[in-house]
Amino acid sequence: MTTTIEQMFQTSSEELISGSEAIALACALADVDVITAYPIRPYDTVMQYVSKLKADGAFDCDFIVAESEHTQFEIVKHASSVGARTFSGSSGVGWFYAFEAITVTAGLRMPVVAMVGNRALDDPGAFGVEHNDALAVRDLGWMLYWVATAQEALDMALLAWRIAEDPEVLLPFALSCDGSFLTHSQAIVQVPAIEQVKRFLPPYDRGKLQLHPDNPITVAPQVNEDWLMEIRRQSDAAMRRSVGIIKKAYEEFKQEFGRGDPSPFIDEFMTEDAEIIIVGMGTLALPARVAVRRLREEGKKVGFLRVKFFRPFATDEIREALSKCKAVCVIDRDYSYGSPSFGGVLFSELRATMYNQENRPWMLNFIAGLGGREIRVREINEIVDTTQKAIDDGKVEQETTWIGVRE
Amino acid sequence: MTTVQELPQIRGVKNIPLIEGFTSGHRTCQGCESALVMRLMIKAAGPRTIVLGSTGCMYVANTTYYSTPWVVPWMHTQLGSSGSAATGTAAGLASMMRKGKMTKEPINVIAFCGDGGGADMGLSAISAALQHDEYNLLILMYDNESYANTDIQVSGSTPWGANTTFSPPGKLHRIMNRRWKKNTAPMLAVGHPNVRYVATADGSYGLDFTNKIRRALTIGGPTFIHSIDPCPKGWDFDPKYSHELGMLVVETGLWVQYEIIDGELTLNGPSRAIARGIRKRKPVREYLERQGRFAHMTDEDLKVFQDRVDESWEKWWMPGVIPITQKDE
Numbered sequence: 001m002t003t004t005i006e007q008m009f010q011t012s013s014e015e016l017i018s019g020s021e022a023i024a025l026a027c028a029l030a031d032v033d034v035i036t037a038y039p040i041r042p043y044d045t046v047m048q049y050v051s052k053l054k055a056d057g058a059f060d061c062d063f064i065v066a067e068s069e070h071t072q073f074e075i076v077k078h079a080s081s082v083g084a085r086t087f088s089g090s091s092g093v094g095w096f097y098a099f100e101a102i103t104v105t106a107g108l109r110m111p112v113v114a115m116v117g118n119r120a121l122d123d124p125g126a127f128g129v130e131h132n133d134a135l136a137v138r139d140l141g142w143m144l145y146w147v148a149t150a151q152e153a154l155d156m157a158l159l160a161w162r163i164a165e166d167p168e169v170l171l172p173f174a175l176s177c178d179g180s181f182l183t184h185s186q187a188i189v190q191v192p193a194i195e196q197v198k199r200f201l202p203p204y205d206r207g208k209l210q211l212h213p214d215n216p217i218t219v220a221p222q223v224n225e226d227w228l229m230e231i232r233r234q235s236d237a238a239m240r241r242s243v244g245i246i247k248k249a250y251e252e253f254k255q256e257f258g259r260g261d262p263s264p265f266i267d268e269f270m271t272e273d274a275e276i277i278i279v280g281m282g283t284l285a286l287p288a289r290v291a292v293r294r295l296r297e298e299g300k301k302v303g304f305l306r307v308k309f310f311r312p313f314a315t316d317e318i319r320e321a322l323s324k325c326k327a328v329c330v331i332d333r334d335y336s337y338g339s340p341s342f343g344g345v346l347f348s349e350l351r352a353t354m355y356n357q358e359n360r361p362w363m364l365n366f367i368a369g370l371g372g373r374e375i376r377v378r379e380i381n382e383i384v385d386t387t388q389k390a391i392d393d394g395k396v397e398q399e400t401t402w403i404g405v406r407e
Numbered sequence: 408m409t410t411v412q413e414l415p416q417i418r419g420v421k422n423i424p425l426i427e428g429f430t431s432g433h434r435t436c437q438g439c440e441s442a443l444v445m446r447l448m449i450k451a452a453g454p455r456t457i458v459l460g461s462t463g464c465m466y467v468a469n470t471t472y473y474s475t476p477w478v479v480p481w482m483h484t485q486l487g488s489s490g491s492a493a494t495g496t497a498a499g500l501a502s503m504m505r506k507g508k509m510t511k512e513p514i515n516v517i518a519f520c521g522d523g524g525g526a527d528m529g530l531s532a533i534s535a536a537l538q539h540d541e542y543n544l545l546i547l548m549y550d551n552e553s554y555a556n557t558d559i560q561v562s563g564s565t566p567w568g569a570n571t572t573f574s575p576p577g578k579l580h581r582i583m584n585r586r587w588k589k590n591t592a593p594m595l596a597v598g599h600p601n602v603r604y605v606a607t608a609d610g611s612y613g614l615d616f617t618n619k620i621r622r623a624l625t626i627g628g629p630t631f632i633h634s635i636d637p638c639p640k641g642w643d644f645d646p647k648y649s650h651e652l653g654m655l656v657v658e659t660g661l662w663v664q665y666e667i668i669d670g671e672l673t674l675n676g677p678s679r680a681i682a683r684g685i686r687k688r689k690p691v692r693e694y695l696e697r698q699g700r701f702a703h704m705t706d707e708d709l710k711v712f713q714d715r716v717d718e719s720w721e722k723w724w725m726p727g728v729i730p731i732t733q734k735d736e
Contacts, residue, residue: 033502034495062502064494067535071491074484074532078459078495081482084503100485203508211480211496213455213514220483221470 002057005029005194012193019153019182022189023115023175024049026157027087028059029197034079035087036064036072040094041127042179043117047089069094073101073112080110081211081219085161085204088112091179092119095133105172106141108220109238111164111204112172113157117183118282118333120371127179128372131281131334134176135310135345141235143173143242144311146281148267150187153177155253155260158192158201162249165204169242171235176310178333180372181283192257200256243312265314267306270296271321274303276387277361279322279350280331281307284375288331291380302384307346318353327362328354329387331380331403333369341365341399362390368403379403411543412455412513414621420614424450432476433469438646440636440653441465441521441549443610448517448547449479451620456515457500459484459492461529463521464556465549489520489546490532493629497542515624516543522550522564525633526591537599537629545623545630548591551638559641563589566661567715568708569700571641576703587715592633593728596667604630606666611637611653612676619666626668635662643699652697660688660716663727672725682726691716 005028017025023046027035037047054063062079066072069090076086090098095116105112116134120126137144143164147153153175160173177183211219223231250264261267269289271277278288288304295302305321307314322328332344339348347365354360366383369375383403390396417423428449435442445465449456458481460466466483469476484492497516503509520529525548533546553571554560560573561584570576574583596605604626606619616634623630637652639645644652656662657677664678673679680686691713695701704712724731 031506033506033508034498060502060506062498064498064539066491067531070487071494071532071535074488074491075495075498078482078484078492079499079502082457082496082499082503083509084499086499101488101491104485211457211482212509213457213480216454216478216480218470218475218477218481221472221475222467223472227472 004057005059008058009191009194012196013191015189015191016186017150017189018045018184018186019147019150019177020045020117020184021049022150022154023157024053025191026154027061028053029192029194030085030158030161030201031059032061032087033084034062034064034076036066036075038066038069038072038090038094040069040091042119042183043089043091043115045183046115069098070101073098073105076112077101077105077108077110080112081108083204083206083210085165086112087114089115089117091117092133093122096121096136099136102137102142103140106235109170109209109235110172111161111170113160113164114172114174116174116176117179118176119179126371129179129181129333130370131176131345134174135334137174138311141171141239142311143171143309144176145174145309146176146307147182148283148285148306150182150185151189153182154189154191155257158197159249159253161204162201163242163246166245166249167205167207169238169245171238171242176282178283190259196256200252239312246309246312263314263317265309266317266321267308268321269304271303271305271325273301275301275326275391276303276384277322277325277328278302278304278331278380278383279307279328279346280333281310281346282333284331284333284369287375287377288380291377291384294377295381295384300384313349313353315353318350319357322350322354322361323357323359325361326391327364327387329364329366329383331366331368331375331383335367335370343367343400347400362396364390364396365400366403367400373404410513411625411627412453412515414451414453414625416618416621417614423614423617424453426450426454428452428454428456428478430476430478432474434471435464435468436640436646438639438649440610440638440649441551444549444616444634444636445469445519447610447613447616448519448620451617452515452517452624454479455512456517457496459489459496459516459518461489461492461518461520461524462486463524464551465519465521467556484518486524487528487532489518489524489529490534490536493518493544493546494536494539494542497544501542513543515545517545517547519547519549521555522548522552523554523562526550526564526589527562533595533631534598537595537602537631540601540628542629543627545620545632548631548633549636550633551636551641553638553641555638555641564591567712568704570703571700581703581705582708590730592631595631597729600670601628602630603628603669604667606632607662607664608632608634609653609657609662609664610634611650612664615664615675622666622668641700644697648697652694655689655694655697658689659691659694660720660727661691661694665728672728678727688720
């Protein structure tokens with residue numbers, strides 16, 4: 001006896017599932033048409049769940065196990081061109097193997113949704129989380145979101161198709177999930193009823209851009225210097241429009257499902273009167289919140305801001321949130337060798353965001369948790385102490401500090 | 408598996424459809440046989456077809472923004488992606504039709520690639536595509552024996568000794584390309600026994616070419632055709648001889664025309680006559696000497712070439728097709 005996703009989720013229910021399983025369920029709830037897989041840890045757990053759902057008859061999709069990540073992403077790109085809803089994913093160097101396909105997916109304005117199970121880039125080999133894999137698409141026209149919990153993974157997957165497939169946007173969407181901490185860790189997740197999902201998520205309609213004999217268009221002919229700049233500008237305009245669509249879709253989501261943060265772009269914790277704000281992305285939020293709560297008990301005015309959308313970057317929200325405090329400590333689970341101050345990617349973006357502000361806080365960068373090394377409360381305390389010292393001294397002695405590294 | 412279109416075999420060249428799917432608007436060179444291959448391909452396939460084109464001449468020279476020659480829906484795909492483009496398009500259509508999201512009808516899916524995109528970079532994706540029995544698709548590799556779009560560089564499909572910009576004859580090394588041309592179609596046929604149709608083709612034999620396209624599209628499942636396309640620019644000859652060279656390559660036995668249907672091999676046209684001993688192979692020299700890319704070759708080089716061709720007809724397990732001999736026990 002097969003149980004379809006409709007039968008499984010006639011009503012909403014609570015499930016103990018991992019982040020990967022949450023996204024697999026979202027694929028079934030969203031009735032995705034074409035899904036492509038290729039094995040690499042840690043993202044591939046999502047595909048193990050998808051293949052089981054398909055094998056058990058829970059939902060109908062074309063599940064294709066490709067012979068490489070490049071093919072994986074080319075297949076969903078082309079399936080998307082004929083109007084199919086698509087899902088794929090990868091991790092670490094697998095994501096990089098697909099990079100040509102990933103690049104053109106954005107250029108072609110295909111609303112592919114991909115999960116990146118963040119993983120350190122080889123060499124040397126390491127399975128643990130680092131954010132450099134997903135960050136590599138930041139300049140290409142992919143929307144890029146960092147998930148913190150399994151619940152958020154499911155919710156944002158549904159939102160990802162809603163936003164990416166919006167005719168005003170039509171850009172691919174990468175859901176970035178910390179390897180192991182999110183992909184493999186179970187948590188209680190509210191899984192919505194299928195009817196709620198159907199109400200929230202309209203079918204993907206590619207309209208006059210759909211490749212079909214009834215609509216014999218030519219897609220992606222050579223343009224060269226004649227037209228390329230205008231086409232780049234169109235993608236830029238789509239990314240700008242996505243900001244409004246994200247806000248709209250997030251409000252609709254909150255109305256339908258009854259949960260969500262005040263802002264879709266950032267997640268603020270005790271930042272209201274904070275003198276020091278810790279900034280980070282992904283599952284770092286959990287130890288960061290614990291640390292902030294304890295420091296508050298000691299009377300220290302500390303808050304935490306989680307950047308959710310890396311693209312589009314929440315310039316206005318972040319400016320407003322950070323210009324009220326005295327110092328910002330940015331925790332990067334990534335690196336950018338040779339970048340300004342030899343810092344991380346998030347740090348550079350945030351410092352650039354704040355540059356033209358009247359009230360500029362001190363900005364310090366901390367590289368931590370690379371290769372899946374845990375970021376503990378004690379490391380966060382150390383970061384806050386260093387930041388406090390900058391406030392007290394009235395200057396930043398060292399802009400970038402590596403935390404928890406054996407020297 | 409979704410159903411296929413009814414595309415009957417065409418009897419006589421006068422019955423080739425007049426409808427054009429590949430029209431004006433392209434910028435291919437005079438005498439470009441690959442352009443002819445595109446034109447014949449879409450004539451055979453008809454209007455209910457989606458064509459995917461990987462990077463190469465038939466992308467860059469054909470499709471310029473605002474002047475596409477394609478009357479059918481056409482989309483660019485990456486250099487090594489003809490296999491994945493065909494799979495993705497066919498999968499998208501199949502999934503949506505099965506789930507009632509799109510009107511059910513058989514739509515031909517054809518992805519083309521050059522020899523660089525097929526025999527070199529895209530081989531792995533083509534191999535993967537050929538494993539998917541559930542999708543109807545055709546991959547057409549138009550082989551002009553070099554990376555002809557980027558200035559004529561040697562590919563895995565370039566003949567031994569040919570002068571290209573990456574294998575120019577020099578003062579020390581007269582023969583820079585020491586690789587023998589890759590035997591792509593048989594490699595794919597032998598390696599994917601589930602594939603129902605693999606063929607070689609040649610635009611100089613237009614009727615045969617269109618019928619092969621039709622057979623590939625109507626047999627069901629993934630299929631592969633490898634065509635040999637004389638290239639005036641890359642091979643260095645007067646464009647008016649394209650058609651003649653397309654015939655000479657077969658008549659010298661250098662290119663073998665055949666179809667492999669459900670594992671059964673049939674030689675076509677002059678290749679069949681040669682195999683049966685009805686027709687004698689012309690000396691390879693007659694073909695090579697017509698092209699500037701072989702102008703640096705000495706008599707000794709020409710003999711090396713001729714010997715290899717003789718060997719393929721006399722010693723191979725399947726003459727001209729499969730380079731394996733059975734050891735006498």
